[in-house]
Amino acid sequence: MKVVIKEWNAVAAWRWDMPDDDVCGICRNPYDSTCSKCRFPGDECPLLLGECNHSFHMHCIFSWLRQESSQEKCPMCRQPFKSKSKEATAPAAQTETQETNTATNTPV
Numbered sequence: 001m002k003v004v005i006k007e008w009n010a011v012a013a014w015r016w017d018m019p020d021d022d023v024c025g026i027c028r029n030p031y032d033s034t035c036s037k038c039r040f041p042g043d044e045c046p047l048l049l050g051e052c053n054h055s056f057h058m059h060c061i062f063s064w065l066r067q068e069s070s071q072e073k074c075p076m077c078r079q080p081f082k083s084k085s086k087e088a089t090a091p092a093a094q095t096e097t098q099e100t101n102t103a104t105n106t107p108v
Helices: 058-066 091-105
Strands: 047-049 055-057
Touching: 047 058, 055 058
Parallel strands: none
Antiparallel strands: 047 055
């Protein structure tokens, strides 16, 4: 007896490799959900892991670090927040680096 499949609809789901009970320390949404600024989870709302091993939605931690009261510290442990990813840096840090580079390249 042969079976012929006439139609097949595949459904896929993804999850961050995090325990089920973990939530962003800033927005309190689960990691496989989105932050308050994003519509869809995934590449538009990646997770950033700090050197202190606390993780946050990218938009949440960037918003936090832009606040003057944060003093660019992790909201969970208050250590200076540095991302483990070399590509991801806070916008304030990027601006500061660009200004420093401009200042050092200016002829005197």
